[in-house]
Amino acid sequence: MIAKIIIKRRFVEGKKKQILALLNEIRSKAIKQPGYISGETLSKKDFPNNMAVIGTWRSMDDWLNWKNSEERSNFETMIEIYQTRPTEYEEYLLGTSLRL
Numbered sequence: 001m002i003a004k005i006i007i008k009r010r011f012v013e014g015k016k017k018q019i020l021a022l023l024n025e026i027r028s029k030a031i032k033q034p035g036y037i038s039g040e041t042l043s044k045k046d047f048p049n050n051m052a053v054i055g056t057w058r059s060m061d062d063w064l065n066w067k068n069s070e071e072r073s074n075f076e077t078m079i080e081i082y083q084t085r086p087t088e089y090e091e092y093l094l095g096t097s098l099r100l
Contacts, residue, residue, distance in 0.1 A: 001059060001060070001093045001094060001095065002037070002056065002057070002058065002059070002093070002094035002095075003056070003057040003058075003059060003060040003062070003063045003091065003092065003093055003094070004054065004055070004056055004057075004091075004092045004093075004094060005053075005054070005055040005056075005057065005063055005067075005089065005090070005091050005092070006052055006053070006054055006089070006090040006091075006092070007052065007053040007054075007055070007087060007088070007089055008050070008051070008052050008087070008088040008089075008090070009050075009051050009052075009053075009079070009083055009087050009088075010049060010050050010051075010083060010084045010085050011049045011050075011051065011082050011083055011084065012049070012082055012083070012084055013049055015082050018082065019079070019082050022075065022078055022079045022082075023041060023051075023053070023079070025075065026072070026075045026079070027039055027041075027053075029071060029072070029075070030055065030066060030072075033062070033065070033066045034058075034062055034065070035057045035058035035059055035061075035062025035063070035065075035066075036055070036057060036058075036062070036066070037056040037057060037058060038055070038056045039053060039054065039055040039056065040053070040054050041053050042054070049084075060091065060093065063091070067089075
């Protein structure tokens with residue numbers, strides 16, 4: 001089942017160039033991972049230092065394999081330097097699995 005992942009980050013001011021370079025590098029690595037479908041990066045209208053990445057993966061397992069990889073962990077360590085709070089993850093499956 002398709003997985004949609006929302007990654008929320010709040011960054012310090014004045015480091016836009018470094019932050020965008022890291023986000024682009026993470027995305028370029030993610031694109032090569034099994035199950036990656038697409039991604040987009042958003043910044044909050046009134047608070048541009050608040051950003052969200054919405055990733056689409058073929059399955060939750062594909063996402064978790066990338067999320068837990070050493071390569072991604074190294075990028076997270078680099079990008080956390082520029083954050084004012086920890087990264088937040090919201091993981092969703094496309095459609096519904098409600099049991100009524």
